[in-house]
Amino acid sequence: MSDDVVLVVDDEPQIRRLVRNVLAAEHVRVIEAANGRDAIDQAAAERPALIVLDLGLPDVQGADVCREVRGWSSAPIIVLSARHSDQEKVALLDAGADDYMTKPFSSSELQARVRAQLRRARLAPAAGPRPVIEIDGLEIDPVKPSLKRGGVAVHLTKTEWELLRTLLKHAGRTLTHQQLFRAVWGNSSGDMQQYLRVHVRSLRRKIESDPVRPKLIVTEPGVGYRFENEP
Amino acid sequence: MTRSVAPHARPLVRRREWIVWFAILAAATGGMLAFRTQLNEAHVALLYLLVVQGGSARGGRPLGFALAATAFLAFDLFFLPPFNTLVIQDPFNWLVLLAFLVTSVVSAQLLYRAQSEAEEARERAVEIDRLAALGAETLNAARAEQALTAIVAVIRSSLALDDCAVYMTDASSNDMRLATESGVGAESVAIPDRFLEWDERGGADAFFRPLQVRGTTVGVLRISRGGGLALTPAQVRVLDALAYYAALGVERVQLVAEAERAAALQEAHRAKDAVIASVSHDLRTPLTTIKGLAHEIAKSGDDRAEVIEEEADRLNTFVAQMLDLSRIATGGAAADVQANEAEDLLGAAAQQVAGRLGEHELRIDVNGGDALLFGRFDFAQMLRALVNLLENAAKYSPASAPIDLAAYRDGAWLVFEVADRGPGVPESERGRIFEPFYRRGDRAPDVGGVGLGLAIARGIVNAQGGDLTVSIRSGGGSVFRICVPAIAVDDLINERGATA
Numbered sequence: 001m002s003d004d005v006v007l008v009v010d011d012e013p014q015i016r017r018l019v020r021n022v023l024a025a026e027h028v029r030v031i032e033a034a035n036g037r038d039a040i041d042q043a044a045a046e047r048p049a050l051i052v053l054d055l056g057l058p059d060v061q062g063a064d065v066c067r068e069v070r071g072w073s074s075a076p077i078i079v080l081s082a083r084h085s086d087q088e089k090v091a092l093l094d095a096g097a098d099d100y101m102t103k104p105f106s107s108s109e110l111q112a113r114v115r116a117q118l119r120r121a122r123l124a125p126a127a128g129p130r131p132v133i134e135i136d137g138l139e140i141d142p143v144k145p146s147l148k149r150g151g152v153a154v155h156l157t158k159t160e161w162e163l164l165r166t167l168l169k170h171a172g173r174t175l176t177h178q179q180l181f182r183a184v185w186g187n188s189s190g191d192m193q194q195y196l197r198v199h200v201r202s203l204r205r206k207i208e209s210d211p212v213r214p215k216l217i218v219t220e221p222g223v224g225y226r227f228e229n230e231p
Numbered sequence: 232m233t234r235s236v237a238p239h240a241r242p243l244v245r246r247r248e249w250i251v252w253f254a255i256l257a258a259a260t261g262g263m264l265a266f267r268t269q270l271n272e273a274h275v276a277l278l279y280l281l282v283v284q285g286g287s288a289r290g291g292r293p294l295g296f297a298l299a300a301t302a303f304l305a306f307d308l309f310f311l312p313p314f315n316t317l318v319i320q321d322p323f324n325w326l327v328l329l330a331f332l333v334t335s336v337v338s339a340q341l342l343y344r345a346q347s348e349a350e351e352a353r354e355r356a357v358e359i360d361r362l363a364a365l366g367a368e369t370l371n372a373a374r375a376e377q378a379l380t381a382i383v384a385v386i387r388s389s390l391a392l393d394d395c396a397v398y399m400t401d402a403s404s405n406d407m408r409l410a411t412e413s414g415v416g417a418e419s420v421a422i423p424d425r426f427l428e429w430d431e432r433g434g435a436d437a438f439f440r441p442l443q444v445r446g447t448t449v450g451v452l453r454i455s456r457g458g459g460l461a462l463t464p465a466q467v468r469v470l471d472a473l474a475y476y477a478a479l480g481v482e483r484v485q486l487v488a489e490a491e492r493a494a495a496l497q498e499a500h501r502a503k504d505a506v507i508a509s510v511s512h513d514l515r516t517p518l519t520t521i522k523g524l525a526h527e528i529a530k531s532g533d534d535r536a537e538v539i540e541e542e543a544d545r546l547n548t549f550v551a552q553m554l555d556l557s558r559i560a561t562g563g564a565a566a567d568v569q570a571n572e573a574e575d576l577l578g579a580a581a582q583q584v585a586g587r588l589g590e591h592e593l594r595i596d597v598n599g600g601d602a603l604l605f606g607r608f609d610f611a612q613m614l615r616a617l618v619n620l621l622e623n624a625a626k627y628s629p630a631s632a633p634i635d636l637a638a639y640r641d642g643a644w645l646v647f648e649v650a651d652r653g654p655g656v657p658e659s660e661r662g663r664i665f666e667p668f669y670r671r672g673d674r675a676p677d678v679g680g681v682g683l684g685l686a687i688a689r690g691i692v693n694a695q696g697g698d699l700t701v702s703i704r705s706g707g708g709s710v711f712r713i714c715v716p717a718i719a720v721d722d723l724i725n726e727r728g729a730t731a
Contacts, residue, residue, distance in 0.1 A: 012516055018523035056512050082515040083508060086567070086611045104519035104547055107526040197572040198603065198720070204574075212578055212595045219579040222567065222611030 004028045004118065005046050009039040009065070010054035010080070019052055022107045026114060036060025043069050050118055053097075055081040055088075063095045070096030076117035080105065086222030093176050093223065116230075120172055133168065135229065136216060138207055142168060149207065159184065160203045167217060167227035176224040200225060248290035249297075256282050256298055260305050267310065272324065275310045276331045280338070287339035288346065295339030303332045351465075358469055361389055365476060375487040376415040379480035384412045386473045390454065390466055397442065398451040399481045401488075407450075415484065440470075442478035450481040507554055514550050518543050552683040555615070556667060559690030567611070568695055570718055573597060573604035573638035573645060580617045580636065588625040592633040604638055605718040606645030608695050613647075613715070616691040616699070619684035620649040620711045627653035628708070645717040652708040656701050664701065665689040688713075 006028045008019045013034075020030045031046055033039040036057045043051060051069065055062035066077055079092050079100040089100055099113055133140040139148040142165050147154045156164065166183040167175065175183075181192045184199075204211040218226045259282050263270060279302040287295030307317055311324045319325055365385050372378035379397065387395035397410040398420070406419030437455035441448050452474055454460070462470065522543040528536035574597050581593055597604065617636075624634045632652035639646055656664055663669050667686040692699040697715040704710045 012520075014520040015516065018520055021527055022523070056516075082512040082519075103515040104522045104543060107523050194570040194605070194718075194720070197570065197575060197605070201572055201574055201603070212574060212597060213581050214578050218582065219575055221579050221583075221614045222609070 004049040006030050006114070007033060007039065007042055007046065007048040007051045009033045009036070009051065009057070011035060011056065011058050012054070015054065015080070018107075019110070022110050023114060025111065026118070028118075036062075036065045039065055040068050043073060043075070047073070048075055049121055050114060051075055051077045052114070053077055053079050055079060055083070055092075063091055066092060066095040066097050074121075076121050078110075078113055078117060089220075089223050090176050090178070093174055094178065098173050116172055137209065138216075140164070140168070147207070154206050156203070156206060159199055160206070163199055163203055164207070167225065171227045171229040174220045174224050174226040178224075180224060245290065248286075249294055252282070252286035252290055252294055252298060253301070255285070256301060256305070260309060264309060267314070270310070272310065272327045275306055276327060276334075279306060279331065280335055283335040284338055284342060287342045292339060292343040295343065296336060299332060299335035299339060302335065303328065306331060354465055358465070358472075361385065361469075362472055362476075365473070369476065369480060375480070375484040376410070379410045379477070379484055380412060380414055382473065382477045382480045383410060386452070386454065386470070386477065387412060389469055389473070390456075390462065392454050392456050392460075394437075394453075394455045396453045397477055397481060398453065399484060400448070400450055401485075410481070410484075440474060442474060442481055444478045444482045449478055449485065452477055503557075507557065510550075511554060515547065518547050518550075522547075552687060555687045556683055556690070559687065559694060567609045568607055569610070570605055571608055571610045571613075573606065573647070576610065576614060576617065576647070577636055577638055579610075579614050580621060583614065583618050584621045584625075587622065588634065590630045591625050591628060593621070594633050594635050596635065596637040602640070603720045604640055604645055605720045606715045607718055608697065608715040609691075612691045613695070613713070616688040616713060617647060617649070619688040620713075623684050624649050624651035624653065624709075624711070627651060629653070632708075640717055641714070643717055644714040647713040647715075648710055650704050650708060650710045652704075652706075655703050655707065655709050661701055665699070 004027075006023055006026075008016050008023075008030055009032075010016050010019070011034050016032050016034075020032070023030055028049070031042055031048065033042050036059045039051075039053070039057075040060075042048075053062055053065060057065070062079060062081070066079070069075070069077065076098040077096065079097045080103060081088065081092075081100060082103040092100055098117055101110060101113065131141075133142070137150055139146075139151075141147075142161075145156070145161050145165075147156055147164075162184040163180070166180060177192060177196055181196055185192075185195065200217060201211075204214050204217055208214045208216055216228055218228050220226055256279075259278055263275060263278065283295055283298045283302055286298040304317075307319065307328055308315060311319050311321075311328065313320060319328070365382065368381050368385075369378040372381060383395050383397055386392070395412070398407045399410060399415075400407055401419065408418070409416045409420045437453060438460060440452045440454070442450040442452055454470075522540050525536045525539035525543065529540060577595050577597060581595060584593065621634060621636065628634060628651040635648070635650040637648045637650070639648075665685050665688075668682045669686075670682045689699045692713050692715070695715060697713060699711065699713050701709055701711050
């Protein structure tokens with residue numbers, strides 16, 4: 001697995017160096033780009049397994065790089081940003097980014113996220129119809145469908161199953177409210193927020209061991225929800 | 232403005248017309264006397280009729296009537312036998328005389344009416360011309376102030392005033408600005424002691440008249456003339472129309488000023504956002520490097536690098552707080568207020584403070600458990616407020632004391648409560664602890680932070696139409712309460728959620 005290529009895009013050489021150091025332990029080959037155009041070219045030429053993308057590029061908007069690359073590549077994209085605007089995060093995730101980190105980030109956290117994304121990318125092609133998922137005392141069979149908690153069957157409504165399947169399908173990745181709503185309800189009319197909140201709450205009450213401190217369905221404030229596959 | 236029509240002609244002009252026309256009457260009488268024997272009654276009557284009509288046309292109705300009466304007497308006296316007496320021999324001559332009198336009076340009257348109608352029509356035409364010209368001029372004026380200045384000039388000249396000015400109200404303050412023919416003053420002026428009630432026949436030198444557009448008073452028009460200010464009905468009509476133009480002119484000036492203010496404000500907001508974005512980026516990028524490198528060095532066993540990393544984190548927190556505060560202070564914290572659920576917020580808060588509350592246990596109580604608690608707030612910002620309150624509670628509580636976090640419905644409000652077992656906040660400090668950079672006197676300065684957490688929390692809550700208060704907790708400690716508008720959840724959604 002040592003031949004995985006990771007593309008690091010940042011106009012600050014110090015940050016590129018830092019990310020390179022963090023990735024040193026991951027047995028990957030790191031290539032670098034200092035601007036958006038170069039990043040797109042390198043992504044096309046080298047077909048990296050993962051892209052770490054800074055948002056404050058001098059030439060192209062980060063979100064545009066995301067969208068462009070996402071057009072022909074499924075490599076996970078982790079965005080680094082110095083800004084904290086939730087709308088920006090939402091726009092990035094909608095543009096196809098898989099994860100984002102706010103500067104200044106901790107090295108171990110970046111390492112963990114990179115590892116998780118790489119693993120997900122490697123697993124993805126073999127995904128297919130997955131067998132029963134066992135997690136945190138739960139047995140989930142999304143195909144059947146059935147859910148057991150501590151060996152006891154738990155009933156989920158149709159909507160709750162749709163929600164859980166959507167979250168499971170993108171486990172580890174933050175889904176925006178919009179993305180979730182579209183996947184579960186098929187359109188975005190009505191009070192999207194209210195529907196989503198009500199059903200996330202009832203689903204949590206059925207699958208979380210402590211619904212007030214959820215470990216599986218994690219809230220990304222102002223952005224959306226993420227299913228944590230390694231709580 | 233000179234007037235030639237009888238009712239308003241100057242007395243001097245009127246007197247001259249009378250002298251001239253009576254002289255003409257006398258001359259005609261004298262002339263006819265010379266040929267008295269060759270003339271019959273018809274000649275005399277026709278010539279006198281000409282004189283009466285001429286007099287009426289030039290000197291107006293009174294002169295016409297006076298000439299008719301005099302001619303009537305002269306006719307009888309000099310041209311109806313027996314001459315030089317008022318006696319009339321032939322009864323048919325009575326008919327001639329009476330017919331002459333009636334004809335001349337009626338013709339004088341008709342002439343007068345036709346003339347005054349013509350004059351009125353001419354005046355109207357002038358008035359309409361003037362208004363049309365003024366309308367075109369004001370619509371054409373490049374700047375709103377120029378249009379208003381032009382209107383003021385027209386009012387002054389068309390009513391022969393000595394002075395005309397417009398006091399404009401200012402939307403942003405109680406001051407008034409003054410517009411005169413020479414321009415619109417930039418400075419505000421003192422409001423005159425009293426604006427007299429408008430009365431166009433009052434006879435004073437100056438009047439004030441309110442200027443209104445669609446029922447709103449936008450200013451006051453002041454007009455004055457040295458010799459008194461009696462206006463004719465036609466002038467009052469002109470003034471009415473011009474005053475409306477002036478009101479529209481003032482409104483335009485005000486709208487332009489408002490638009491300029493809004494544009495300036497928007498520009499300021501844009502500049503501020505740009506500064507915040509650039510400060511964010513320029514401070515955080517080097518902090519990322521410092522933190523990352525310190526982390527690397529710490530791994531190789533140098534304790535001092537850990538301190539560097541911690542300090543970088545602290546600096547980052549401070550930068551974030553300063554940016555939050557500046558956004559709140561300038562009203563730039565545009566809240567994304569939506570329907571949100573309480574349990575979700577408490578869970579996110581618990582997740583975010585995990586590992587940051589030291590030894591304090593965080594106990595969460597969602598009132599009742601099964602009831603859905605919905606409120607209208609910005610999730611991410613409210614989370615920040617709540618986290619600030621939790622960190623504040625941890626800071627001031629004894630190490631072993633748990634911190635209680637709760638949510639419940641209270642009438643129209645959804646309440647989030649953070650309760651600690653700290654020393655409590657004395658009555659005298661309850662308002663001040665929410666001020667930026669305020670630190671409680673009973674705490675050592677090493678407690679950490681710079682005293683922005685509570686100020687930010689209150690700013691966030693207030694910006695969303697909520698309230699943040701602090702009170703004494705029974706049994707010791709403080710309770711911080713955030714109230715936001717609660718939402719009654721659609722029953723339909725509940726049913727669907729339960730049965731779908």
